[in-house]
Amino acid sequence: MSLRADVTPAASARPNRVLPGFAPTLGLTLFYLSLLVILPLAALAVEAAGIGPVRALDLLLSPRVAAAFRVSFGIASLAALANGGIGLLVAWVLVRYDFPGRRLMDAIVDLPFALPTAVAGIALTSLYANTGWIGGPLAKAGVAIAFTPLGIFVALLFVGLPYVIRTVQPVIADLEPEAEDAALTLGASSWQTFRRVIAPPVLPAVLTGMALAFARGVGEYGSVIFIAGNLPGVSEIVPLLIVVHLEQFDYAGAAMLATAMLAASFAILLLINLLQAWNRKRHGG
Amino acid sequence: MGIELRGLTKRYNRTVAVDSVSLDVHQGELLALLGPSGSGKTTLLRLIAGLERAESGGLLIAGRDAAALPPRARGIGFVFQHYALFRHMTVADNIAFGLEVRPRQIRPPRAIIAKRVHELISLVQLDGFSERFPAQLSGGQRQRVALARALAVEPRVLLLDEPFGALDAKVRVELRHWLRGLHERLGLNTLFVTHDQEEALELADRVAILNAGRIEQLGPPREVYDRPASAFVMEFLGEVNRLPCRVTGGEAHIGAVGLRLVAPSFADGEALAYVRPHEIELLPLGTQGSLPARLRSLSIIGPRTRLHLEQGDTIIEADADRTAVDALGLVPGGGVGIRFQTARIFPRH
Amino acid sequence: MAADRALGGNHAARALLILAALGLLGLLLVLPLVLVFSEALARGIRAYGAALTAPDTLAAIRLTLIVAAIAVPVNTAFGVAAAWCIAKFDFAGKSVLTTVVDLPFSVSPVIAGMVFVLLFGAQGWFGPFLARHGIKIVFALPGLVLATLFVTVPFVARQLIPLMQHQGRDEEEAAIVLGARGWQTFWRVTLPNIRWGLLYGVLLCNARAMGEFGAVSVISGHILGATVTVPLQVEILYNDYDIVGAFAVASLLASLGLVTLAVKRVMEWRYGAQLAPSRSE
Numbered sequence: 001m002s003l004r005a006d007v008t009p010a011a012s013a014r015p016n017r018v019l020p021g022f023a024p025t026l027g028l029t030l031f032y033l034s035l036l037v038i039l040p041l042a043a044l045a046v047e048a049a050g051i052g053p054v055r056a057l058d059l060l061l062s063p064r065v066a067a068a069f070r071v072s073f074g075i076a077s078l079a080a081l082a083n084g085g086i087g088l089l090v091a092w093v094l095v096r097y098d099f100p101g102r103r104l105m106d107a108i109v110d111l112p113f114a115l116p117t118a119v120a121g122i123a124l125t126s127l128y129a130n131t132g133w134i135g136g137p138l139a140k141a142g143v144a145i146a147f148t149p150l151g152i153f154v155a156l157l158f159v160g161l162p163y164v165i166r167t168v169q170p171v172i173a174d175l176e177p178e179a180e181d182a183a184l185t186l187g188a189s190s191w192q193t194f195r196r197v198i199a200p201p202v203l204p205a206v207l208t209g210m211a212l213a214f215a216r217g218v219g220e221y222g223s224v225i226f227i228a229g230n231l232p233g234v235s236e237i238v239p240l241l242i243v244v245h246l247e248q249f250d251y252a253g254a255a256m257l258a259t260a261m262l263a264a265s266f267a268i269l270l271l272i273n274l275l276q277a278w279n280r281k282r283h284g285g
Numbered sequence: 286m287g288i289e290l291r292g293l294t295k296r297y298n299r300t301v302a303v304d305s306v307s308l309d310v311h312q313g314e315l316l317a318l319l320g321p322s323g324s325g326k327t328t329l330l331r332l333i334a335g336l337e338r339a340e341s342g343g344l345l346i347a348g349r350d351a352a353a354l355p356p357r358a359r360g361i362g363f364v365f366q367h368y369a370l371f372r373h374m375t376v377a378d379n380i381a382f383g384l385e386v387r388p389r390q391i392r393p394p395r396a397i398i399a400k401r402v403h404e405l406i407s408l409v410q411l412d413g414f415s416e417r418f419p420a421q422l423s424g425g426q427r428q429r430v431a432l433a434r435a436l437a438v439e440p441r442v443l444l445l446d447e448p449f450g451a452l453d454a455k456v457r458v459e460l461r462h463w464l465r466g467l468h469e470r471l472g473l474n475t476l477f478v479t480h481d482q483e484e485a486l487e488l489a490d491r492v493a494i495l496n497a498g499r500i501e502q503l504g505p506p507r508e509v510y511d512r513p514a515s516a517f518v519m520e521f522l523g524e525v526n527r528l529p530c531r532v533t534g535g536e537a538h539i540g541a542v543g544l545r546l547v548a549p550s551f552a553d554g555e556a557l558a559y560v561r562p563h564e565i566e567l568l569p570l571g572t573q574g575s576l577p578a579r580l581r582s583l584s585i586i587g588p589r590t591r592l593h594l595e596q597g598d599t600i601i602e603a604d605a606d607r608t609a610v611d612a613l614g615l616v617p618g619g620g621v622g623i624r625f626q627t628a629r630i631f632p633r634h
Numbered sequence: 635m636a637a638d639r640a641l642g643g644n645h646a647a648r649a650l651l652i653l654a655a656l657g658l659l660g661l662l663l664v665l666p667l668v669l670v671f672s673e674a675l676a677r678g679i680r681a682y683g684a685a686l687t688a689p690d691t692l693a694a695i696r697l698t699l700i701v702a703a704i705a706v707p708v709n710t711a712f713g714v715a716a717a718w719c720i721a722k723f724d725f726a727g728k729s730v731l732t733t734v735v736d737l738p739f740s741v742s743p744v745i746a747g748m749v750f751v752l753l754f755g756a757q758g759w760f761g762p763f764l765a766r767h768g769i770k771i772v773f774a775l776p777g778l779v780l781a782t783l784f785v786t787v788p789f790v791a792r793q794l795i796p797l798m799q800h801q802g803r804d805e806e807e808a809a810i811v812l813g814a815r816g817w818q819t820f821w822r823v824t825l826p827n828i829r830w831g832l833l834y835g836v837l838l839c840n841a842r843a844m845g846e847f848g849a850v851s852v853i854s855g856h857i858l859g860a861t862v863t864v865p866l867q868v869e870i871l872y873n874d875y876d877i878v879g880a881f882a883v884a885s886l887l888a889s890l891g892l893v894t895l896a897v898k899r900v901m902e903w904r905y906g907a908q909l910a911p912s913r914s915e
Binding site: 017019020021022024025026028029030032033036037039040041043044047086089092093094097099101105107108109110111112114115116117118119120121122123124125126127133157158190215218219220221222226239240242243246249251254255258261265 | 644648651652654655656658659661662663664665666667669670673712715716718719720722723725731734735737738740741742743744745748749750751752753755756757758759780783784787803806807810815816819820841844845846847848851852865866868869872877880881884887888890891892894895898899
């Protein structure tokens with residue numbers, strides 16, 4: 001019995017690509033994304049535009065809104081900066097040193113990724129409240145964390161740390177040990193070696209991690225909403241302000257705030273990306 | 286029958302990968318597509334397989350118009366450069382794949398498939414490996430599985446993309462001989478792509494040398510080596526020395542002394558004479574009709590002696606056997622006369 | 635791990651750095667987790683059990699499971715389709731498409747929920763139309779599902795795209811040449827190669843779908859027993875000063891998070907190369 005298959009030729013339309021399924025999967029993907037992602041975001045932009053330039057400026061420059069932006073963006077930046085330092089330290093220790101429990105520690109880094117934000121929110125609040133494990137002793141020393149901007153800072157610290165660590169770890173792991181050896185044989189001190197040989201490739205990664213942490217921090221809701229005081233002008237974050245406008249059925253205002261927030265984050269991230277690209281070009285990648 | 290290509294053209298954006306190629310592959314022959322990377326040989330192979338679509342041109346496989354057919358309807362078997370074995374299937378499952386995906390009406394019964402797989406495993410000498418996974422096999426073994434898999438569906442044509450490219454030298458040579466034996470046994474039309482001229486010349490019935498999407502020459506190994514149609518072919522197939530010469534009246538002269546070489550149907554003017562290292566005769570310095578040259582150094586490479594000579598401004602590499610060198614009493618710095626047994630004249634670019 | 639050469643193997647410095655890192659991680663990350671379970675069990679196991687079996691809580695759990703049961707399969711199917719066309723084909727606008735897939739990641743959860751209120755809320759674009767036909771989206775299950783879908787769009791796709799790109803087209807092309815058709819190729823060749831990456835992506839998608847707070851909060855209306863998911867129930871209990879209750883329910887989510895983490899670790903350990911292309915490749 002012959003095993004050769006005498007198959008009839010394909011239909012007259014020549015296939016465009018060899019692997020099958022391009023048109024259906026692309027079509028499905030575009031359809032789904034248009035409906036679920038693009039359309040709603042476009043609606044947001046349209047709604048925001050509909051507010052008119054006068055009301056928009058009025059809104060954005062109003063004291064409460066300005067304060068909320070200061071709080072959200074300002075504290076997110078500070079937290080990102082702090083996370084830059086802490087993240088670098090932790091990443092360095094995890095990659096370069098071996099010690100009992102290193103693997104466990106490495107797994108723990110992912111905790112903020114895995115923990116739902118509401119859970120983190122209430123846990124952090126209870127921890128740093130005046131009756132909390134950490135908040136208690138600090139309160140006696142006169143320092144309040146929960147329900148103040150400091151609380152927001154701590155929450156964003158929690159949320160953003162893994163971004164820095166996970167971005168920096170592979171870069172440190174890829175460093176050539178020979179380069180450091182060479183520096184030492186050429187007479188550099190430990191600090192000099194760190195500054196001149198290790199820092200240049202690692203710093204851009206730290207910056208990227210910080211940018212990711214910042215982006216996350218600006219829009220964070222669940223982890224922050226419990227521990228922030230939510231006092232307008234003092235500890236109110238932009239996402240909360242958006243919710244407030246929504247509850248008042250001021251859809252246009254809410255949309256305007258949302259768009260402003262997205263635009264500002266996008267601009268800052270773009271700036272950071274450009275800076276890094278410029279830096280890469282200067283140093284030959 | 287065999288394969289007929291007529292003016293096949295394929296473009297990628299602005300580069301022409303295959304430039305109006307026409308080729309007749311004779312029934313049952315083993316043909317090599319030889320060329321440097323970027324010459325279009327793999328693209329050509331993929332066009333024949335149906336993995337790429339040509340912009341223009343015709344393609345007949347076993348007498349049937351194949352240009353509009355999808356790969357599975359062309360009756361071809363394809364062996365990929367990196368084997369493309371299904372990593373999660375055993376050797377047996379890999380080989381059986383082509384038979385198992387047949388539509389129900391034409392799918393052979395399970396027992397027949399198993400028998401066929403078993404036969405093929407024996408054919409490629411992998412008995413006992415049927416339950417292994419690709420990751421557990423060496424490069425050469427994977428190659429043979431890929432071949433068996435392609436043969437399982439009884440193709441009319443076998444296409445091999447750099448079949449030995451990823452293997453080390455010794456395995457390559459062994460598999461080369463083995464493939465030739467297999468071809469003689471099966472008698473299948475086989476086309477294989479390679480950049481290794483030694484492989485092409487040793488294996489193929491005919492060799493097609495490709496350059497920038499075109500076939501520069503097509504012919505049996507002996508012919509392309511002895512009578513290269515262009516400088517490119519000559520240079521690609523082996524080492525050459527290039528010596529500037531001047532052509533007058535159908536004769537080429539090198540240097541002031543003038544070594545006469547025949548340059549039929551060549552316009553007068555400046556040209557290049559191409560000589561292979563082993564086509565250089567060594568004579569005592571000053572011999573009539575020889576070019577004077579100076580020996581800079583020599584290297585002993587196994588049985589051969591490679592002489593690095595200087596002739597005027599040109600460096601010449603010559604191969605000679607030791608007795609000739611000793612007979613002339615040649616030492617570095619010494620002079621020698623050289624004569625060319627054959628030379629090909631090609632235009633200067 | 636290589637010893638730290640630049641610091642010349644200074645043991646004191648090493649120990650200091652390790653302790654500092656451990657301390658910071660412990661303080662920032664571990665303590666809150668410990669607190670969740672500590673507070674949940676503060677009044678003993680029976681109070682814990684009672685909190686978990688309260689009717690509102692059970693309703694919330696049921697609702698969360700339903701939402702996840704819809705959102706995860708849908709986004710898994712989408713993820714596979716998107717990864718197929720992006721990873722196995724070349725076409726203009728591919729990077730734009732990939733960016734759009736990633737978009738929900740960079741949007742604040744509140745905004746994710748808000749856009750659907752904008753579209754389907756009482757004063758939204760389709761509000762009157764929906765009201766006329768008696769369809770409820772906002773403050774009802776469909777809204778929850780939409781918000782969750784939006785937020786979890788990228789998870790499976792992001793996991794599969796680099797993996798499938800890394801695996802290339804060779805095996806699929808080989809299958810095609812051997813005569814396999816579309817679905818056959820996918821089922822027999824592609825799927826086995828991506829199964830661990832797919833599972834991983836589904837796991838992450840599910841964790842996010844069950845734990846989503848911000849987006850769901852905006853679109854939910856907080857109607858007890860009807861549109862309150864588990865994370866929202868945590869909020870409600872906490873705001874009612876039912877600390878044990880809140881943390882008991884929170885401990886469910888925390889456990890889910892820990893299980894996800896653990897499975898992730900195990901899979902990385904055993905199937906590392908098949909989850910994602912490694913950086914050095």
